[in-house]
Amino acid sequence: MSPRVGRRILDALMRLLPPGFREQYGDEMRWAQERRLEAASREGRPVGAWVRELGDLVRTCLREWAGAVGDLRHPSPATGGRGGGVRAYTLRSFPQDVRLALRGLRRNPGFAAVCIAMLAVGIGANTAIFSVVDAVLLRSLPYEGGNRLGIVWTRSASSDETLREWVSYPDYSELEREQRDFEAFGGFRSGPVTLLGDAGAPSAITAVYATHSLFSVVGVEPELGRVFNADEDRLGGERVVVLSHGLWASRFGASPGVLGSSVVIDGDPHTVIGVMPEGYAFPIRTDVWLPGRQNFAEDQRGMHRLRVRARLRPRTDFGTASLDVAAIGARLAEAYPENEDQSFWVESLQEATVSNSRQLLLTLMGSVGLVLLIVCANVANLLLTRATARSREVAVRRAMGAGRRRLLAQFLTEGLVLSAVGGALGVGIAYLALDLTLAAAPAGAIPRVSEITLDGRVLVVVVAAVLGTAVVFGLIPALRGSGGGVADDLRDGGTRSTASGGQGVRSGLVVLETALALMLVFGAGLLVRSFRAVESVDPGFQPDNLWAVPVVLPFVQYPSERWPAVETLFSESLREIREIPGVTSAAFGYAPPTRPSWTTGFTIRGRPVPDPGQVPEASYRPVTPGYFDAAGIRLLRGRDFTPDDGPTAPGVVIVNQAFADTHFPDGDALGSVILKESWWEGTPEGEWTIVGIAENVRFGGRDGPTPLPGFYFPHAQRPMTDMWLLIRTQRDIADVTRGVREAIWRHDPTIPLETVYAMSTELEDLVGPRRFSAALMTVFGLVALGLAAGGLFGVLSYTVSRRTHEMGVRMSLGAAASDVRRLVLRQALRLTIGGLVLGLMGAVATGRFVASLLFGVGGMDPPTLTAVALLLVAVSLLASFVPARRATRVDPAKALRVE
């Protein structure tokens, strides 16, 4: 900090002192300050002295402007008694001011109600959205030291791209052994398992296969019993299970006797050893935890099927830990060919949890902030109007000896009372709004939903909002209302002045409101247009009347030796299902068209073999014949699979259009041969002839990623145990499902068949977050529009009533009604256009801010901007209609008699 810059800042701050004080003492103060700073720099401590003077000057500004605030450093009266100065006087008068304010508001209930309602909506909306932002973005995860939890990902060593790939079990073991930055390190994967009930249907539940160390990452103790130990968490260890509180309550009657009992999971008896507490959902929401190494200890290097969670040691950070695991990755890359070009990195779990929703939440927070600003402008306008109407009262009080500061304090107190009542109501509104919002929010739109509450932290923010708004909307009217010439106001009683007296400020506030409303409505418009753009995207399949039922064969009972049995089960039950009355078409496939599948590397026969690491990848799905017909995916060329494409027939695949376009741009895909790496460790490589080309399907919904190259293969040629049944039917799905159960359970009654998904709903759910944000923003935009229109209406009405005399004169001198109307409309248009110009600049910022939330429209979409501008003009003309008509109804004779 050079002395010159420091002096500049002090000079600037001096200008902020009240003029009277500055004129009297400013020069002396600067002189004394300079002596002091010179002395300090001679003693070699210039910065400390400068900082102290700066802080002192800020405090002096506050103290001198608001006598009521008092001496910040010494709250006790500087001098007691009657001569204690303005400060003691105003502080003591605060309760009196509150009483006065309440009395004044009761006298004017309409005014008070309008102000309080607006403030309640503004503060309520801010409170509700802030409580969401606070819980989701600001707080650490609900575990002890939640901000130290991290995820270890596999990534490419050569590319800077942020890859989030899972870790292979062999890599996991080395990472766990060699890492130095984590105090707890665990891995897991999850999947559906079958729980056999004592009676009734088997049910599919979610299982987490976890290393025993995963529990210590968050360190929560079980509610009952214990978690598994290293001896159980190994290949050949005893089969044990830890239950979730939910499953314990629903399936075992919350009985403590469950410990030690045996349950059948995927055909094997497991001993229950513990129950986790209610709400425990780490690493994901699940029904049971099973010893992981029994499941994945034989995983091969290169099979990235493990998800890693870890807790940082104190005094280290994710960056350091990332470097550490990258170093381990480099060693592994040298040691194992499978690990070539592979590295690791660490991401904060909190960041990973919320990063997707951050932009949406910040947009919503910004929006309600703008709404509150508009509310402040509106209330300020109303207060200004009232202050002008009360100028006679004020003049009388001044004439009787009330000081300006005393009046200022009283005006501010009125604002504070309004704001406090509004804030109290706002908290109530926030409760309702929060419930409504969270109920309306589609699953997955807001992470950490269960942690969102209105609590002390949020209420502190409410209090801050109340104080802040009171100052923002109260200060201008207070300054204006408490000033002014006593004699003038006493003389004409404030009834006849023309457009002066705060009109400029009022107009400025309306221009500001219009600009803010434009920004908000524009943002809402962009989101709505994005939503409609998404809705018009062809998903690539026909979702209506299409249903999907997951059919998962317990893997342990259907090992690869039993593949013929798997194939028979699927093909025979399918034949029976197709005969259920009302079923138009049916087929098996993995997975439903809304969900992504696995990916694999491949090469094309007759083309040069790519270098390792350059092998192209494609998604692939097993399907039975009739899949494309059932799902409504068009076959563009070639043929569908047939029952002849069996286990012993030559391998065939159907590729999607993206695959054909990417790898066969010359259109020679049909008949070409794909060489695929072995499906699983130990299976031979195969040759697959392309027999068809299918339409692209957007897995992940209409706004899902651009379809990747992918191919389908006949399930009969490589049976898998994890499939989905697709059924197209016009009939009641419950009836059809009964038939489906019969057909499948005839072959194996232990297969769970509980859930049925409607594909149209699935597709809708995928755009749910988009619909939600567009709807919420539209509500905010409409509120803003209404508030701005109300503000404009208020100012115009006020002008008309103030200028009744002038208009009477004009009309008695021959002005026509249309001339007078034009006068009002011109003012309306001037204000609106001012607002539009200012708002355009804001709209640029809005567009940039929401850009990442958009789909199919740019952040500066001209049609949206034009439409929004026209909407604002239309609304403001509407708002000026009544005042304009009132102006033309002025009776010159009456108007001139107003005197």
Added chain:
Amino acid sequence: MDDLDVGLHLPVSEQVFLILLSLTGEAMHGYGMLLAIEERTGGRVRLGTGTLYSAIKRLRADGLVEEAPTPTDSEDPRRKYYRLTRLGLGVVRAEADRHARLADLARAEGLLRT
């Protein structure tokens, strides 16, 4: 000035007391007062310039301090000099007396060394 007037201004804060005390000798300018206070308290109290002038303003309004004629040898016309009014002198004396009596009470209870 009578005792009643003085009593209305009591007690005063430490800052105000020190400011009044700094003016008991000859008239002083603001910077001089800052230095005097700093020196007298061994550097313990170091008032900000703004705080000082806020206080001067209030003390002048209350009639405890007034502006003194600027000495003819003043090098800078910007500095103004202040001195205590009779009321101000009375207040600082009464305050000192009050503290002394309080200290006597404490001493009688053995809280202070004599």
